[in-house]
Amino acid sequence: MDFKEELKNYQEKVNKELEKYLRDKNCLEGVLNESMEYSLMAGGKRLRPILVLSTYKLFRDDIEKCFPFSVAIEMVHNFSLIHDDLPGIDNDDFRHGKLTNHKKFNEATAILAGDGLLNNAYIVISNDLKKTDINNNHELEKKLQVFNEFSLAVDRMIAGEYVDTEYEGKDITEKELQYIHENKTGALLKLCVRMGAILGGANDKELESLTSYAEKIGLAFQIKDDILSEEGDEKVLGKPVGNDKKMGKCTYVSEYGLEGAKEILDRITKEAVNELESFGDKADFLRGLALYIENRNK
């Protein structure tokens, strides 16, 4: 199976799984549920759950064991998008070419839909933990470790978003820019790979290489985002281009120029791929993902 086909397979699996968690709309909070569904099913790339599943697959084939954590991470990702788009934060009207949540519904609904998705991630995790055989210490320990890392990574994401918002339009140092990226985008991507590795039963050395791979693709992801925000195709991106510059946002492009950013992206991607050496052919999909992040046009 080539990379694109495998990616599509994973995306379909994730979408099918997410659909199982869609909530009843025949109740008084029906529109709130509709609003959560609107964002969750808006056609995201599913990069985060796919990172969990494909990392797990380096070790084991029963990827359905990772479905709950994969669904949970996609819920958290969408919570963060809804809140970041709010008038009080980035004030964006479009995402993936569709109206943002507060534009489609209203601000109160969007705030609560974001809250609901964040909390739902923990419902999914707690349901999964509750169903785990209490006598299977090894399995429980892995899941409790993952739950803990999950909550800490979400915290980093929120902190990163805060610093990003706070420093908008201000001159920042390279160190501060790195802090924002490591937290806002990097923490969650790293978490995904670590979740897959821990649940799959990676040993310390494997976990270390995969964590390093994840840190590098996380950085690459952000650099690529910065490049696309500068020179992407508005129609493909589904959002206006050039906003970062207009808003005075500090990005890899504002810091290193377009060519400089592209060089760093290329170097980091190669480094990420190198981290996978010990896994042989089995890691081909993760290698493909690194290149996919580098070459995506949205």
Add this chain to the structure above:
Amino acid sequence: MDFKEELKNYQEKVNKELEKYLRDKNCLEGVLNESMEYSLMAGGKRLRPILVLSTYKLFRDDIEKCFPFSVAIEMVHNFSLIHDDLPGIDNDDFRHGKLTNHKKFNEATAILAGDGLLNNAYIVISNDLKKTDINNNHELEKKLQVFNEFSLAVDRMIAGEYVDTEYEGKDITEKELQYIHENKTGALLKLCVRMGAILGGANDKELESLTSYAEKIGLAFQIKDDILSEEGDEKVLGKPVGNDKKMGKCTYVSEYGLEGAKEILDRITKEAVNELESFGDKADFLRGLALYIENRNK
């Protein structure tokens, strides 16, 4: 020890415990941490953690075992206050006589501080679960049950807040009003009592009585809130009185009149106290709490 003294003791214990979880302000997200602390330490009554601790004390004396879940529930409560006060939802400028979070800081900070507090609750829970002896199946099972009920109750709270917002200014049925109260306020108060009972090791019958007690004080709490919003002392309440009527909010007072609401409050409080019969003197503090909810002036 009389009720007031015991209440104060509990409040001090909770405040001391909460202080341990205050976050570092010497980092790039320092103001976000300050903003979370501002709301968390704004002088709330600590009713929710006290319900956990005092219910647990019916069964066991080592109440420190409940500290993590008590802290977590107070974080969730404060998250909900910050988001409810936002311009996009209730647009309130004051709470407990102090500026609301978005007024003291700004809207972006308040949104993210709320998100941070909700997520921090789960950090606290996951840290506690991770530290629990993996071989102590009984303890782990209780905590996993509580974590699950916790996440589900928060979901109900968010749904209740949504319905409350959505139905503002509209004519609603008694059933709809009950739905709002049961979810928005009731679910979390019920959770607190159930957490204390489950962690304390209540049997099925005890859990049933305590759940019923909790449902009744939850309802009483909301009715009293409605009464205070109509005829409370602005200086004591720390927020304007009469807003519910102005906003066209549906409350027990708008539905049953002031006297009608007071009669229901009195009846429900008596019913709550009756649920505690089988616990004898040990439940005196919980009886006191029911009366405290009925008679509070803020």
